[in-house]
Amino acid sequence: MQRIPDNCYSPINYYLPHHGVLKSQNNSTKLRVVFDGSAPTTSGRDLLNILLSGRVQEDVFNIMLRFRKHKIVLTANIKQMFRQIFIDPTQRNLLGILWKNKHWEKPIEYELNTVTYVTKSARAIKQLCLDESDAFPLAAEITPSDIYMDDIVTGCENIENAKILKNQLIKMFKTCGMTLHKWNSNNSELLDIEYPISEKHLFAQLEECTTKTLGMVRNSKSDTLNFKVSVKEKNYLHQKRSSIYNS
Secondary structure: OEEOOOOOOOOOOOEOOEEEEEOOOOOOOOEEEEEOOOOOOOOOOOHHHHOOOOOOOOOHHHHHHHHHHOOEEEEEEEOOHHHHOEOOHHHHHHOEEEEOOOOOOOOEEEEOOEOOOOOOOOOHHHHHHHHOOOOOHHHHHHOOOOEEOOEEEEEEOOHHHHHHHHHHHHHHHHOOOOOEEEEEEOOHHHHOOOOOHHHOHHHHHHHHOEEEEOOEEEEOOOOEEEOOOOHHHHHHHHHHHHHHHHO
16 A cells, blocks of 8 residues: 555545454464445445446355366365556555554545455456466466366366366466465375475374365365354354244
């Protein structure tokens, strides 16, 4: 992000409310910033309400159905994907935030320079596939249909094609400065990569054969998908079911 110079204001602007969410059990990102693009302004409209929204992502249900059909499965995450995509400078006035280090200080105004998770901008990956389809045909073909947000959930029918696909995915995303990490597969031959020290926690996940896939827990050893439900959620579902029966 960059600081907005004093007395330099755009006639049209939007400031994103934001707060931190701490997840101590998360090994990779314990503190995550959450932006609220649905907060209404003095006009009564919000940022998400005025953004153009095209259908550029597959439905999660379709992705998971296709994923279950593969003999060799492969999952990965695009590391800090949204922070790798710049916003056109003429549009950054709609991504303002206020920040101060001490509660008694005057807030400082900033503009975010990169895509923010809360917004609808998701066409960059589709454009990447169009640009690199000749150099990486297999990766460019599967990516538009087998990716949701920053998660790649795909596979092949044999290990040879799966190795080619993985290699092409790494190289294709590298052309735009994006790194793929958190690799997982039901075939150990696809996991012969050296993890940096910062990702040593992933070894434990691989040994336990479990990893999160689009909100579900996947066990590569038993080839099953599971949902984790908290006690609070169980009680809510029980009460809802009881109210349905009583009515």
